Amino acid sequence: MTEGDGVLLVEVTRGPAVESRHRGHLVVVDADDRLIYAAGDPGRLIFPRSALKPLQALPTHALGAVEAFGLSGPETAVMAASHGAELFHLEAVRGILAKIGAAESDLHCGPHMPGNPAASAELIRNGESPRAIHNNCSGKHAGMLALARLLEAPLAGYHEPEHPVQEEIRSLLLGVCGVDSARLGWGTDGCGVPNYRMPLRALALGFARLSLPNCLPRPLAEGARTLNRAICAHPTYVSGSAAFCAEMIGALAGAVVAKSGAEGVYALGLTQRGWGMALKMEDGSPRGVPAVVTAFLEAAGVLDGARARLERFRRPAVINTRGDTVGEMRCPLDFRAAF
Numbered sequence: 001m002t003e004g005d006g007v008l009l010v011e012v013t014r015g016p017a018v019e020s021r022h023r024g025h026l027v028v029v030d031a032d033d034r035l036i037y038a039a040g041d042p043g044r045l046i047f048p049r050s051a052l053k054p055l056q057a058l059p060t061h062a063l064g065a066v067e068a069f070g071l072s073g074p075e076t077a078v079m080a081a082s083h084g085a086e087l088f089h090l091e092a093v094r095g096i097l098a099k100i101g102a103a104e105s106d107l108h109c110g111p112h113m114p115g116n117p118a119a120s121a122e123l124i125r126n127g128e129s130p131r132a133i134h135n136n137c138s139g140k141h142a143g144m145l146a147l148a149r150l151l152e153a154p155l156a157g158y159h160e161p162e163h164p165v166q167e168e169i170r171s172l173l174l175g176v177c178g179v180d181s182a183r184l185g186w187g188t189d190g191c192g193v194p195n196y197r198m199p200l201r202a203l204a205l206g207f208a209r210l211s212l213p214n215c216l217p218r219p220l221a222e223g224a225r226t227l228n229r230a231i232c233a234h235p236t237y238v239s240g241s242a243a244f245c246a247e248m249i250g251a252l253a254g255a256v257v258a259k260s261g262a263e264g265v266y267a268l269g270l271t272q273r274g275w276g277m278a279l280k281m282e283d284g285s286p287r288g289v290p291a292v293v294t295a296f297l298e299a300a301g302v303l304d305g306a307r308a309r310l311e312r313f314r315r316p317a318v319i320n321t322r323g324d325t326v327g328e329m330r331c332p333l334d335f336r337a338a339f
Contacts, residue, residue, distance in 0.1 A: 006040040010288030013327040026279040031208045031215040037338035042201040051261030054080040059168045060147040062223030069099040076230035077237040079143030084116030084240030085134040096142040107132040108159040109191040137191035159193045177206040208276030211269025244290045251306035292331045299335030
């Protein structure tokens with residue numbers, strides 16, 4: 001194993017044999033950045049990708065967007081979403097835009113087909129082409145436009161690194177994630193806004209503090225409470241119908257705030273403990289992430305009441321074209337020593 005490859009996080013079997021392996025890194029910290037558990041390199045520099053969305057949305061809510069614009073719970077939650085462009089997602093994003101006096105044309109994210117198969121099929125049946133609002137990040141972008149309004153900054157250019165919106169987000173990340181400015185690199189995300197390169201441990205710390213609002217300064221604490229309530233009450237607005245993220249947040253009924261990211265990234269906060277967990281698959285594959293996350297939640301003692309609902313994610317089945325189960329994905333990590 002070469003440096004940076006990480007440790008074994010997931011085994012994929014076919015029959016009795018292991019066919020594939022996914023390596024990566026996982027770290028758990030508390031809100032004071034005390035290390036609870038690590039597998040691989042906690043300092044592995046990563047791009048959080050969409051796992052960063054709740055933290056990117058936090059300044060908007062800390063500045064009182066809900067009160068200023070009369071936002072609903074779903075509109076609040078969709079600002080942290082990687083949604084599937086289902087009708088209810090689109091209605092929530094349009095609701096934000098209408099309330100802040102912006103238009104779909106103000107969204108900088110590029111168009112792509114809806115991630116939800118039924119929503120994609122509906123668009124094709126209607127003879128429509130996808131627009132920016134169908135982008136899975138359109139809720140995040142609507143939230144950034146709302147932040148521009150709160151900062152009395154222009155909507156134009158909100159995606160640029162030097163715009164007040166991105167400066168506000170970057171300042172929050174430095175503080176909440178405990179990252180030195182010299183270590184916070186950045187690159188352009190898939191939707192056209194900055195995404196920040198940081199140690200995996202810093203992402204876990206951000207989610208630990210998000211999940212324990214009392215540890216944050218008052219404006220951020222209020223914003224975190226608002227965001228957490230919305231995410232936990234409306235989990236399908238954060239991902240989509242039947243997605244792992246929505247199923248897990250909904251099943252655990254307020255115990256977890258979580259977000260997936262592209263290239264095999266996942267982060268969550270345990271609201272009852274104030275712990276944050278972040279993981280990164282070295283090969284970028286997300287397929288084994290649910291197995292790792294549920295293994296962690298089981299060891300942490302928060303899965304008990306939701307075991308039946310989340311059973312299919314604990315050891316996801318490998319299924320062939322006939323619908324037969326021919327293998328499984330499993331996490332070999334032993335978290336019990338940490339708890």
